[in-house]
Amino acid sequence: MAILEASHIVKIYGDIKEERTTQALNEISLSINKGEFIAIMGASGSGKTTLLNILSGLDKPTSGEVTIAGEKINEISRNQLALFRRQQLGFVFQDFNLLDSLTVKENMMLPMILEKKTTEDINQKVQELAALFGIENILDKYPYQISGGQQQRTAVSRALVNNPSIILADEPTGNLDSASSADIMECFETIVENSSAAILLVTHDIFAASYCQKVVFIKDGAIHSSIVRENSREEFAQLIMAELSVLGGRRDVF
Numbered sequence: 309m310a311i312l313e314a315s316h317i318v319k320i321y322g323d324i325k326e327e328r329t330t331q332a333l334n335e336i337s338l339s340i341n342k343g344e345f346i347a348i349m350g351a352s353g354s355g356k357t358t359l360l361n362i363l364s365g366l367d368k369p370t371s372g373e374v375t376i377a378g379e380k381i382n383e384i385s386r387n388q389l390a391l392f393r394r395q396q397l398g399f400v401f402q403d404f405n406l407l408d409s410l411t412v413k414e415n416m417m418l419p420m421i422l423e424k425k426t427t428e429d430i431n432q433k434v435q436e437l438a439a440l441f442g443i444e445n446i447l448d449k450y451p452y453q454i455s456g457g458q459q460q461r462t463a464v465s466r467a468l469v470n471n472p473s474i475i476l477a478d479e480p481t482g483n484l485d486s487a488s489s490a491d492i493m494e495c496f497e498t499i500v501e502n503s504s505a506a507i508l509l510v511t512h513d514i515f516a517a518s519y520c521q522k523v524v525f526i527k528d529g530a531i532h533s534s535i536v537r538e539n540s541r542e543e544f545a546q547l548i549m550a551e552l553s554v555l556g557g558r559r560d561v562f
């Protein structure tokens with residue numbers, strides 16, 4: 309069942325009357341099923357961030373439609389959209405986006421407090437996710453007292469507290485060393501195995517993308533191709549690398 313459906317998304321930045329426009333997305337259609345784990349790759353400027361912003365309701369498309377969990381997000385009012393995003397979507401960012409003045413536990417609690425969950429439910433969820441991602445012993449620490457990998461595991465846990473239908477991750481391994489990157493990608497694998505949440509990540513990192521079940525390549529704002537993982541992660545990484553070289557663009561920006 310599709311949890312996210314994007315159809316014919318077009319995004320044009322700028323003032324059409326002044327003729328200073330950039331077409332960032334050109335007729336992108338994409339469907340993500342429950343429990344799917346997908347990466348989007350493409351050269352710098354190909355439209356990845358624009359697409360993620362539109363899929364998450366942060367920005368509106370010039371034309372086209374996004375449906376998440378059966379709701380057309382373009383038709384949801386501003387106030388309702390904030391609520392919808394908190395209930396249906398989980399976000400993970402490159403720079404973790406934790407609140408510095410709150411502990412790990414408090415960072416995880418915040419989205420549940422905003423949802424007015426009971427203290428019992430909140431504590432239970434924190435314990436459950438902390439155990440799943442191995443952060444039980446740092447729950448009372450502040451972000452500056454823990455490593456980047458631990459901060460990202462906290463951010464992944466926070467993204468999951470309200471049981472979202474889909475997790476959107478923007479370069480989640482961008483600020484991590486290779487060991488912590490592997491760690492976070494394994495956390496995502498755990499999510500896919502243990503819940504029905506789908507995961508969509510945007511990345512330049514072949515290693516991170518190789519953990520996914522499918523990689524969609526975009527070029528000049530349109531879907532260029534997609535490949536599905538069938539065998540080992542190492543073999544999939546080779547396939548991704550080959551596809552990126554066909555895609556063209558500067559290698560150093562992937």
Ligand SMILES: Nc1ncnc2c1ncn2[C@@H]1O[C@H](COP(=O)(O)OP(=O)(O)OP(=O)(O)O)[C@@H](O)[C@H]1O
Pocket residue numbers: 321322330331332350351352353354355356357358359
């Ligand atoms: N707010 C904006 N106003 C005008 N043009 C924009 C805006 N945001 C992005 N663009 C343009 O739209 C195109 C797609 O940009 P986008 O940021 O989505 O690419 P990207 O694939 O995420 O790049 P990167 O990998 O470097 O983050 C680019 O040509 C960019 O210059």
